[in-house]
Amino acid sequence: MKLALTAVFVKDMEKSRAFYSGILGLKEHMDSGVHLSYNCGLSLWQEDAALGTIHSEKVPAGGGSRFELCFESEDLKADFARVKSGGARVISPVAEQPWGQRVFRVYDPDGHIVEVAEPLTMTVKRFISAGLSVREIADKTTIPAEIVEQMAK
Incomplete structure (x- = not known):
């Protein structure tokens, strides 16, 4: 497993984008x-x-946590079994999300949300193996087609 990203939950995307993209100058990857x-x-x-x-x-x-730590794993089933047997409180078992990526979520001991997901490149390759076109994958995942093409390689 490796840390992939930290997701901050925001109430107003445009205000947050103005801060992180505009004021801090962070470079956007995907929207x-x-x-x-x-x-x-x-x-x-x-x-x-x-x-x-x-x-x-x-x-x-109370609305739940205001952020989520996101890890990637190439063996979700094994990692889910290990985390569950370790006593973590399960939010959701391994399941496909609306954008197609497989994930599971648990709470850490302090109640923070921890997500473990297959890498998006695995999601794209799984869809290619299932016969979906680049356009269909882009539509399903919301990943731009040019990035889907790069991930497919």
């Missing part, structure tokens, strides 16, 4: 509307969309 990633490993995620996805519309009292 899907409710999710904006930067080249440095930081990601902004529209809070209502994030919590709805993570908690399957059952947001805990």
Whole structure:
């Protein structure tokens, strides 16, 4: 497993983008509307969309954590089994997200959300193996087609 990014949940994407992109000058990598990633490993995620996805519309009292640590793993099943047997509180088992990536989420001992996901390159290659075109993959994942083509190599 490796740390892939830290996702900060934001109430107003445009205000946050103005701060991180404009004032701090961070270089944007990908923007899907409710999710904006930067080249440095930081990601902004529209809070209502994030919590709805993570908690399957059952947001805990108090709204849940305001950020998520995101790790990547090439063996989600084994990592999920290890984390679960270690006593972590499971938010969601391994499941495909609306954008196609497979992930699981748990709470750390302090209640922070920890996501473990397959690398997006694995998601793209899985879709290619399933016969999807670059355009179909781009539409499903919200990854720009030119980046899908790069990941497919």
